[in-house]
Structures are given as C-alpha cells and as structure tokens.
Amino acid sequence: MLRTSALALAMLSASASAASTLPKNVIFFIGDGMGPAYTTAYRYYQADSEVGQVTPTVFDRLMLGSASTFPHDDTVVTDSAASATALATGVKSYNGAIGVDEHKQPLDSMLVEAKRLGWQTGIVSTSQVNHATPASFVAHAELRSQYDVIAEQYYSRRLQENQPLVDVILGGGQRYFPMQHDGLGQSMVAWGYQYTDSLAQLDSLTRTPAMGLFADKGLEYAIDSEHPHRLSAMVSTALRLFEGSKQPFFMLVEGSEIDWCGHGNDIACAMKEMDDFAKALEVAEAYAKRHGDTLVVFTADHSTGGLTLGSNGEYQWDAKVVKQVSASLPTIQKAILNQPAAEMAKTLTRYVEFAFTEPELARLASVNQDKEALYWALSEIISDRSYTGWTTSGHDAIDVPVGAMGPQSQRFVGHHDNIDLSKQLTEIIQAQR
Ligand SMILES: [Zn+2]
Structure with a gap:
C-alpha cells in the first residue's frame, strides 16, 4: 500500500516537472487530408488479420484530442491553404491564402518565430516543398497557385543576411528550384546549400543548410514508388542534420499525398501514404523518447473525401x-x-x-x-x-485528430480549434526565449 502511494507520488512529481519543462525542439506533423477515418482505417489496415489482433498504431499511442478546421468564411469546409495558414500562424484566412490574413496582409509563422529566436528550421513534405501546407510556414502569397513567388521566398526571405530562413528543405519541386545557370536552386547551392536530387543519396547531406528535391513536383505515390518510406527516410535525415547542432530546431513534416489519394477516392493509395506518415511519426517518437527534450505534435489540416469505413x-x-x-x-x-x-x-x-x-x-x-x-x-x-465509403472528391468539415508527446504535450489534451493549436505551439517556442 505504502509502496503504491510512494510510486504514485513519484509519478505525480515526474509528470508535474514534465508539465513545467519546456521542450528544446518542436516537430509538427500535419497529415494533409488525414481525418479520423484515415487514422482508424490505418489501424485495421496494419493489423495482422490472420491473427485477428488489433494493435494500437503510433496515432493511437499519441492521440490526445481533436481540432476543428473551419476557414474564415461561411463554407465550414476549408482548403489546405487556409488551414495551413491557420496552423502556421494562428490566424484564420480565406481559402487559397498562403501566410496572409483576410486582408492579404502578411502573417508570421511559428517557423519564422523559431528562426527569430535562433533555432534551426526544417520543412519536409512529400508534395513539392512550396505546396500550400509547407508554403504557409515559410512564405506569403495571395494565392496558393503562385508557386514561383512562393519558391523564391524560401531563398530570399531571410531574417539575417547570413542565415537561411529554412535550414533543411526536403521534398519535391525540382521545377520550382531550377539548377541551371541563374536558376533559383543554383543560386541556393552557390549561397551554401548542400543539395541532392536522389532519395538514395540522402546520406550525402552532411550539414545545414541542406536541400533535397526528389521529383519535378510531388513525389511519386508511396504505393507506386520503389521508396515507399520516403517521408520517414527524409525525417530521419533531417533529424541527423539537426542533431549535429547545439541549437534547438523546429521542423514541419507534411504527409501531403494522403489528401491526393483522398481526392481520388483511392483507399489503397491513401493507406500506403498513411503507412509512410506513420513510419515518419514513429521516427520522431523514437527520437523524442531517446532525447526527452523534444515535443512532437501531430494533426491534420482537414479531412478529404468524406472517407468512412462500412x-x-x-x-x-x-x-x-x-x-x-x-x-x-x-x-x-x-x-x-x-x-x-x-x-x-x-x-x-x-x-x-x-x-x-x-x-x-x-x-x-x-x-x-x-x-x-x-x-x-x-x-x-x-x-x-x-x-x-466516400461522399465527395473534395474536402469535408469533419474534426481532425490531435496527438502529442514530450514536454508540454498536455496542452493538447481535449478539443481545440486549429488556430489554438498554432497559438499553443508558438507560445511554447517563444517561452524558450
Ligand atoms: Zn486537398
């Protein structure tokens, strides 16, 4: 009896100190289109149906609550740009907005805030790196379709002349960062970015700033790819690059193509994207367990396709x-x-x-x-x-899952609106000042 209460006391004080501790690093995972039916489907998809045993997934282990995703208009159904702007900056905007408010005024993201405080920063996605979700953490644009305007800001937007805004950039989008003479990509390499265009050569990236672009636009679907775990490989690489530095890091990881398979009502495609996203989250989970100083948060920007099971x-x-x-x-x-x-x-x-x-x-x-x-x-x-079951080839307004682990993760328990997730993360980053 006495031993139990001593143990309970020890656990209480451990969790109390975890509650007040600030994380050194923050990793924010966004599953594009990953409504709750996707995390549920993935649980049954990855279970061994022969044994008849359902085992919890990384989403189940980290799950703490839910979030609403409505945009700043009366549609209730958001697009990825408005939702990413909300998640990146804590301000709701119109569908199509990249890091700007309803009056098209620029908003700073938590990534910019982290850089301002001297952190290293990273963007990892399976879409082109200047696609709506990652773009909202880096750039300002009136429309998500302004891909060149957005890409340019990955290089030109700097808080200090000798410091890149984004230290690690991994994903797709070679066409927006041309490597020929005077091309944007070439300028970045000349400025100091290490570069590779091959997933098989991720090891050739050895220091920051580093950029790897592995497709003309989005990466090949996991289900069609000879690198079905390309997102998890990119996340491992980014963590390796950050680990060499004493500075804290903020990293945004997007499982971009869950949404694309959802638009296509393609369940097998969606489950393979979920598998890569889950593996990437597991890489972060293992890192956070090993180091104890890293907050990992996952959510989605909205759900896609009206997916349901049955x-x-x-x-x-x-x-x-x-x-x-x-x-x-x-x-x-x-x-x-x-x-x-x-x-x-x-x-x-x-x-x-x-x-x-x-x-x-x-x-x-x-x-x-x-x-x-x-x-x-x-x-x-x-x-x-x-x-x-599917109800649409577009998005839907269902609340999305929220999960977290590490210092300050208790802030994400319960139901939130997407801008509150953003405000919490920004507050956590600023508190380290
Ligand atoms: Zn979409």
Missing part, C-alpha cells in the same frame, strides 16, 4: 481487399485504358490480387475508352469490395 448497408470494412491492390488508381487506369477486354483482365492481375468478377470486368470494358469514367469505375469497384 458502406452499402454491410457491417464490415475489409482491409484485406485494400492490401490486395498494389498500385494507385491512376497507374492502373493508365495500364488498362483502351485495352481489349481479354488483355485488360490479364493486365489487372499485375496490380490487383483478387479476381475481378465477370460483371466487374464487363463494367470496366464498357468504359475503358473514357479515362475519367474508367477511373471512377475502378474506384467504385475497389471501394465496394472493401466496404469503403
């Missing part, structure tokens, strides 16, 4: 069917477009392990001259077979 009146969601699909729908669509019916059936066996029924094959054959119709027929067949 459809058509059936009490079931079949992850096994999802696992039997080994390519994204755009890849499968491209492979069978305009193919004669017999050939099409054979091609499908390269990408899908289950056998299509005669009516399914007839349906695909009837539309396979029409790219768009073929795509949605494929999506419907795989969704119906796995009992996956």
